[in-house]
Amino acid sequence: MKIAILPGDGIGPEIVAQAVRVLERLRADGLPIETDTAPLGGAAYDQYGDPYPEATQKLVRAADAVLLGAVGGPQYDTLPRDMRPERGLLRIRKDLNLFANLRPAVLYPELAGASTLKPEVVAGLDIMIVRELTGDIYFGQPRGVHINAAGEREGFNTMRYSESEIRRIARVAFGIAQKRNRRLCSVDKANVLECTEFWKEIVSDEARHFPDVELSHMYVDNAAMQLVRNPKQFDVIVTGNIFGDILSDEASMLTGSIGMLPSASLDERNKGLYEPCHGSAPDIAGRNVANPLATILSLAMMMRYTFGREDLARRIESAVQAVLARGVRTADIYEPGSDKVSCSGMGDAVMAAL
C-alpha cells in the first residue's frame, strides 16, 4: 500500500500530522503501508516555483492513494493564476483523473447540538454528495479576461460537460445509491443552462440501467434551500463540479462544522485522493486549534474505497465516534460543558480510542 502524503498549506500540516499518527498505528498493527511526503500548493510553489511540481507528480502517480491536507493562503492570492495553490489542486485532480468526488455529510448524534440547525432537523442525517470533479466551468475553455467588442474588459469561464463525463459520474452515483437507500437526486439548473439541461437528459437516460434506484431532479437553487429546510429528504445527490462545491460546504454545517466533512476523489479504478472538504483556514493556521477529524475520517474513506478494508474504516470511524461520545471537542464544535482540546489533543484522544 503506497500512500503519498501531501500536507499542503495553512492548517494542512497540522491536521495531516494527526491523520499520519493513525496511519502509523495501523502500520504498527501490521498493515503494509509505505508512505512518502511531497509538497502541493503554496508550499510547492515556495520550494519549486510550481504548485504541482514534477517531484510531486512522480510520487502521486506511483502511489495507490494520496492523503492531502489543504492548499491556499492569502500570500499566494496575487500570483499569476497558473502559479496559485488552487491550480495545483485542480491539476492533480485532472492528472490522476479523479472525476468522482464523494462527500458524505453524516451527523454524529453527539454533535446534534453543534449544528446551527435545530437538532430535530439534522438528527440521523446521512447523505452522500457525489460531485463531478474534473469537468464543468472549472476546466472549460475558453476562459480568461479579454477586451470585448465594446472595448470593455470582460471576464469569462465556460461551463462544459461531454456526454461520457456525465455518464460515468451518473453510473458512480447510481451505484452508490444502490448500496444505500436507493434514492438519487440529480441537481442541475436545467431551466436556464443548456449544459445542465444536457446533464439532466443523460442522467435520466442512465437510469435505465438502474431500475431499482428512484431518480429525481432538482434545481440547484431549490436544492440549496431544501438542504437547510429538510436535509433528511436526501439520500444521494449527484451534481456537477461547481454546484457540488457549493452544496457540500452548505451540507457541512448540517454536521456541526466544516471540520467534520471528509472526502474521497476517485478514478475509474478506485485509486483515490483523500482530503477534508475544507480549505487551509489561514485565520487559524499555526495555532494548533483546527479540527483534524475531517482528515482522519478521510483516511477511513481511503481504507474503504481504495484498499477495500471496511474493517479498518469502521475502526477509525468508531474511534472518532467514541471520542465525540466522551465529550472531547475542538473549538469549532465546542459546546459548554464539553472538554475543549487542541488539534493535537484531538489526535491524542483518537489514538487512545483506536
Ligand SMILES: NC(=O)c1ccc[n+]([C@@H]2O[C@H](COP(=O)([O-])OP(=O)(O)OC[C@H]3O[C@@H](n4cnc5c(N)ncnc54)[C@H](O)[C@@H]3O)[C@@H](O)[C@H]2O)c1
Ligand atoms: N481542498 C482545498 O485545499 C481547499 C478547499 C477550500 C478552500 N481552499 C483554500 O483555502 C483558503 C481559505 O479558504 P476559505 O477561508 O474560503 O475556506 P476554509 O475552509 O479554509 O475556511 C472557512 C472557515 O472554516 C474554518 N475551518 C476550516 N477548516 C477548519 C477546521 N478543520 N477546523 C476548524 N475550523 C475550520 C476556518 O477557520 C474559516 O473560518 C483559500 O486559499 C482557498 O482557496 C482550499
Ligand SMILES: CC(C)[C@H](C(=O)O)[C@@H](O)C(=O)O
Ligand atoms: C480550492 C478549490 C480549488 C476547491 C474546489 O473548488 O474544488 C475547494 O473549494 C474544494 O472544495 O475542494
Ligand SMILES: [Mg+2]
Ligand atoms: Mg470547496
